Amino acid sequence: MKTKKVAIVGASGYSGEVLVQLLLNHPHAELFAVTSRSNAGQTLAQVFPKFASHPKSKTLRFVEPNAELLAKQADVVFLALPHGVAAEFAVPLNAAGVIVIDLSADFRLKSAEVYKEFYAHDHPAPELLKKSVYGLPEFYRDEIKKSLLIASPGCYPTSILLPTIPLLKAGLIKPTGIIADSLSGVSGAGRKAETDYLFCECNESVRPYGVPKHRHLSEIEEQLSLAAKTKVTIQFTPHLIPVNRGILTTLYLAPEKHFSTAEEMVALGEKISACYAKAYANEPFVRLLEGKSLPDTKNVVGTNVCEIAWRLDARTARLIVMSAEDNLVKGASGQAVQSMNILCGFPETAGLV
Amino acid sequence: MKTKKVAIVGASGYSGEVLVQLLLNHPHAELFAVTSRSNAGQTLAQVFPKFASHPKSKTLRFVEPNAELLAKQADVVFLALPHGVAAEFAVPLNAAGVIVIDLSADFRLKSAEVYKEFYAHDHPAPELLKKSVYGLPEFYRDEIKKSLLIASPGCYPTSILLPTIPLLKAGLIKPTGIIADSLSGVSGAGRKAETDYLFCECNESVRPYGVPKHRHLSEIEEQLSLAAKTKVTIQFTPHLIPVNRGILTTLYLAPEKHFSTAEEMVALGEKISACYAKAYANEPFVRLLEGKSLPDTKNVVGTNVCEIAWRLDARTARLIVMSAEDNLVKGASGQAVQSMNILCGFPETAGLV
């Protein structure tokens, strides 16, 4: 299998760091360039001491980002940049035929208007929106194979979409009234020097934020609407909790068919079970929990796995679905590498297990 | 003001420890007895080194619990015992005319049947159920004054009832479809030597548990039903998060009157604001947050305060209410002391600020 030459633009943040880790150890990728304005000139070992035992860490140096140069040298470029900035690189790289896997929000939406509503500035490259594919492999595997521009999903969206899309597609839940209550580790805020994310401000603290209209709603609702074939509006409340990594999402859903007797509950449970099994039994990175198990972030941190469990509540006639993932792996960099694997024809789990 | 002689039965758990702290420093209470089977014979200073600077800590020794003796010596007895066991002490103490403030679930419900449904054993003293008062001072202040048996509320119930009862009473929200998503610190599980609560099992972990039918539902629904004057069934999902203390609850509520225009939203907002102000503006231990502030457990830990904030979501026509409290103070021992203050005619904030 031919090795691909891979670069990471914006490699000094938390997602960038995980990308470096995954790509340094990827059997079919050669990480040849990492960029960062603030760290230009330093080696990988200097910026990330934990990678210092890797042979490449003392020779590979951070450089200033240069789209032109990357366009000539790279087969694949990962963009781990803020929204708005990512597009500046995606445009010339796409024009040059380079595969771009963008971890920002710039190409996740189909509509430039919705982008402006949620991100408060004009879309920087609306003409690319129809070329991009939403990089959720479990649902867009075929499209990913044929695309040059992958918009890798956000961390919250992944934790919400994986449990919800199969149920919506199967018509098992109502597309209305969906509530997603999410808890995220602090790395989700990025490696930003802001007092809000200091150790003493986060430790021994739990708090909601961005209530009621978080930016990620835009891509979540777009994807849910596509799955439901009708416009879906959801309630989403993110919370910050004192762990480094991990997202736990609890979803409150209304079954399409009301159940009240024990028999109806069993019958509905079998349908849900079959629906999830059909969607995920063969997926390497979705784990359907069995028996009394419930998701726990500590069981997925450091992996590309999203755990899912569900319960029917006879008292309220509601379906509760819970998911856990590592926000930096399945919620960001691992999923991005999964897309690269699919797109480049590598085994989908290469470098991810 | 005459000092009351006070005892704590079951003083070696986390709630017991906070009770000790509060009562050692209470201006009108004399803590004269602390009981614990496992620590009998040891001084307060030996069991709780952090109280060792208090003059009483080296002379007050833990003793075996003895209801008969306490009935003779105590004015007030706090029970910090498991459900089922608390009643064994409450019965003789109540018969002897001693004030009992019970932190267990034994006397929180009016119905012995519901108790059995949720606690899986017969109620140990059903005849006392009609004598007990639910010790939520903000709503039962007058009843507390006249009672000898206070059933101090659970930690989750307090965090859910304080934000919800005023809205239900005012008819501002529907009594149906209520969802409470709660996050609790690990002290909520008690000082039990179980592997599930070891540091390494909780740190860097977030997990739901007790889904979908947690025991606290019984008292929550009973109180909400009383407020709504109709039977209320709610959805409640507790989660364990890696902090010592604190509960953060996010409530998803449906306004009774639908709103769709901006004017309707403003009008509804004013009603909610007025409703909360009427209920809590003069309450010393409920803090209504203003402006952009949202609850954060770090702002209430160590205090008897419950913080509340709310948002109307125009996109979903829903009301989101968030609360934060210290599960061991307002959610347990602080609230119990608040009840004692009311019952004994002390200033309600005595020993709590």
Next chain:
Amino acid sequence: MKTKKVAIVGASGYSGEVLVQLLLNHPHAELFAVTSRSNAGQTLAQVFPKFASHPKSKTLRFVEPNAELLAKQADVVFLALPHGVAAEFAVPLNAAGVIVIDLSADFRLKSAEVYKEFYAHDHPAPELLKKSVYGLPEFYRDEIKKSLLIASPGCYPTSILLPTIPLLKAGLIKPTGIIADSLSGVSGAGRKAETDYLFCECNESVRPYGVPKHRHLSEIEEQLSLAAKTKVTIQFTPHLIPVNRGILTTLYLAPEKHFSTAEEMVALGEKISACYAKAYANEPFVRLLEGKSLPDTKNVVGTNVCEIAWRLDARTARLIVMSAEDNLVKGASGQAVQSMNILCGFPETAGLV
């Protein structure tokens, strides 16, 4: 007892926050001014939501610092400012006869040369060095009473000096070869927006820093030299650990008199015990641990207490002394209030228990 009018300059950092808390609740102090360039105009309740239940929190607003105005209005001014900056306020306030309690390093040393060596700039007000008193009440109580300028000790120094000074004064340990290994919570770094102190950089991490010449060495060695009546040079290694508050110091000391037999060890132990008892048995804020107890930061956090325990090691003929304190209370703001109490003739424990 006449209430004193008190102000805090630099009240928005972690020490400032604890000062606000202590002074808001102090029986003999009236906190009338808090300054902060970045928060000027905001109320206490806005900057510190956790104080929002205090009646004064919604009326007392942060102002720009103004030494001239404070000189006219204040009886006591606490300076919680960076070194170098504190002197700018201390000079005019001292000239105006206002009591100044400085939490910075500016007036802790007697020598302007040593100051320059350790702080890398000229001392900003060398003429005040002879007026200032080192605010360690256990050893400078009489001097504090007569001074207008208190240099409140650093957090590391307090944790090292309290266990060591009595032994040096009594000639029980050698003044040479002292090693202090200290572990500090992250609040010791201040509320600074630096990536090094982000939650994800500190959580699940332990690291030494400032090896081998930390700034606090200067005041530690000056005080130890005064106690030993000979120049003392020590080894000091600070480490950053993932807790909000608390310092744990382990000291490695050589007894002046070598011991090898069991009898000699017992005899030496009795001397050490007597030495500590003499120094601290009546001190309200030093707790000598007994029996098998060892210091634990969780037993002192939130209090003005420093815990001390010691062990003789027959195998190495060394004395190990361990201390624990809250870096923001006994290590900073609590100790500063203790000095104010002494200086103003208040009970020494006023507002501190």
Next chain:
Amino acid sequence: MKTKKVAIVGASGYSGEVLVQLLLNHPHAELFAVTSRSNAGQTLAQVFPKFASHPKSKTLRFVEPNAELLAKQADVVFLALPHGVAAEFAVPLNAAGVIVIDLSADFRLKSAEVYKEFYAHDHPAPELLKKSVYGLPEFYRDEIKKSLLIASPGCYPTSILLPTIPLLKAGLIKPTGIIADSLSGVSGAGRKAETDYLFCECNESVRPYGVPKHRHLSEIEEQLSLAAKTKVTIQFTPHLIPVNRGILTTLYLAPEKHFSTAEEMVALGEKISACYAKAYANEPFVRLLEGKSLPDTKNVVGTNVCEIAWRLDARTARLIVMSAEDNLVKGASGQAVQSMNILCGFPETAGLV
């Protein structure tokens, strides 16, 4: 390369869990048996949900430990058992010619008397002491190759021996007066249901323990004595800090040759540097830090690497050496696998990078 059939006895503790993880993914080992009295009958996926995505996790079941059966089936058996118990398995397995890699303390000492002094019971199989090899690959690689019984070192010993042995062997430091101050994550205490290790007892807490005579001293001093060719007695103070994994050790050492001038310090520094380079430049799992870098547990957690940095202190004429490792990997299971690799002729880094 021929795959070896491997079993783990006592696989449900923290070291056992890491062994499972490493061996499930080892290219030359086939994990065919895991034993645990308490989990017998359950699959790997049930006991460790985080391994549930591994194909073997749903078929491999925990069984009761059976030395006889293992003796017939296994090529290599890892013992992750308490001291005293490990020997019960080591004896029959060794007799049957099976490779035993023991993670307990049972075979680390050469002397049954010292064992009894530190472990308070007779050595259970003294005749095996001369057959066992101390499994510190950096110093016993040749012996490991020829042995059937590897006594894998303890976590604290590894963090102390790796930085110290080369200096002692080179005669660069005195064998007297060595002080090791160590900070360990809570997993070092094992997965034991004891209140001391509950989340709320460890979080926001730092404490020394086992002062002054910790059991690990016995193997540390034996190994240091061998390196120094004279009896070495050291001072060792372990502390418990609130992280899951990681040990940070700070060593206070006296250079054999006193230095006082800048030239002498530079000269000595060069010797130390050369000594460490000679010992470790080609070691895959020891990382010598350069420039201003100091060890940080977060850079080694999850890896088999031990980081080392050092500083000469001109003020005290002392050498400070600091190390960081993952107590469960290089301090336990990773190092055990490293020994297996060496012994079985696999690449030493197989399954460890």
